[in-house]
Amino acid sequence: MDIEKVNSMDFREFVDVFGNVIERCPLIAAAVWSQRPFSNLEDLEKHFFAFIDALPLSGREGILRCHPDLAGPELQRGTLTPESQREQSGAGLMxxxxxxxLxxxxxxxRYQARFGFPFVLAARLSDREAVPRELARRLRCLRAQELSTAMDEVKKIGRLRLADLLGSDFPKP
Ligand code: GUN
Known part of the structure; x- marks a missing residue:
């Protein structure tokens, strides 16, 4: 998909296509649509990330809270978004x-009790051995540092999802 195609999308189509770039946060795609035209695909990504960075703390925590647990009950039940299902399966968490x-x-x-939001990690860049290791490591971090790490992971997930949608001329992380 090229940038002309993206710029030609009406609101509904844009939110249908990009609504889950940030997990279960279609509002972000809805807001980004208002900022078109985009000069290129990196510019489109920049608008997603700038929106996230401009949110108050409660908004950034809200984004994290929209993420399901890794290997949590929703994976077993099959109620994840298709993107999350694919990412978690790909990491071997099924x-x-x-x-x-257990x-x-x-x-x-423990992570949820300590920080008040779920553990978020770009599952596609990880695997079933690394996930618990990284979770245990991040449990020991300070809250402000952990929030920043988690938001970086949200962006990695978003970049990979954009790369899937836009095709090979968009570099993966
Ligand atoms: N990494 C990739 N997708 C997801 C997700 O849906 N939830 C969490 N916690 N991490 C992810």
């Missing part, structure tokens, strides 16, 4: 043994 699943559930719960 194939965990009972002990691994360990992740415990770590996710």
């Amino acid at each position: 194939n965990l043994g009972a002990a691994e699943r 360990r992740l559930a415990e770590l996710n719960a």
